[in-house]
Amino acid sequence: MSVMKGLSREEQGAVALEFLILFPFIVAMLYGAAVYGLTFFAQYRMQDAVDTAVVTALYIDRSEQESGSLATAVTQRANDALAGLADRLPGNLNALCALETVGGIEMLHCNLVYPDYQSNPIVPALDFGMLGRFPPLPARLNVDARAAF
Numbered sequence: 001m002s003v004m005k006g007l008s009r010e011e012q013g014a015v016a017l018e019f020l021i022l023f024p025f026i027v028a029m030l031y032g033a034a035v036y037g038l039t040f041f042a043q044y045r046m047q048d049a050v051d052t053a054v055v056t057a058l059y060i061d062r063s064e065q066e067s068g069s070l071a072t073a074v075t076q077r078a079n080d081a082l083a084g085l086a087d088r089l090p091g092n093l094n095a096l097c098a099l100e101t102v103g104g105i106e107m108l109h110c111n112l113v114y115p116d117y118q119s120n121p122i123v124p125a126l127d128f129g130m131l132g133r134f135p136p137l138p139a140r141l142n143v144d145a146r147a148a149f
Contacts, residue, residue, distance in 0.1 A: 034123065107146050
């Protein structure tokens with residue numbers, strides 16, 4: 001049994017018109033939710049890779065390292081781990097781990113950047129010409145992690 005069967009001809013036309021007006025907005029909201037969901041998931045995976053690289057670098061046997069070479073060993077191990085983890089992620093990523101001093105404390109700082117996310121996203125944005133691109137995306141994705149050693 002049809003839902004429209006009990007409606008008059010004018011009411012059926014009104015329902016059809018409402019559907020035509022609202023349908024593009026509903027599809028756009030669903031598409032935007034999917035694009036943002038995948039964008040946030042990509043950033044979550046990048047953050048997980050950076051966190052894992054920092055944790056991996058800190059699992060180093062300090063008794064085997066001389067005091068001067070400990071910083072080099074930690075940095076090298078972090079860069080190796082981050083490079084391996086970044087290869088598993090989509091996109092052209094820039095990965096770097098370096099040492100920095102914050103308040104007299106040596107910190108390992110790892111950073112992972114997806115530099116051209118707006119022009120090369122995981123899921124493409126729709127281009128509506130004069131209306132612009134939908135949904136609006138960040139220019140780049142950037143995550144970092146720090147740990148004292």
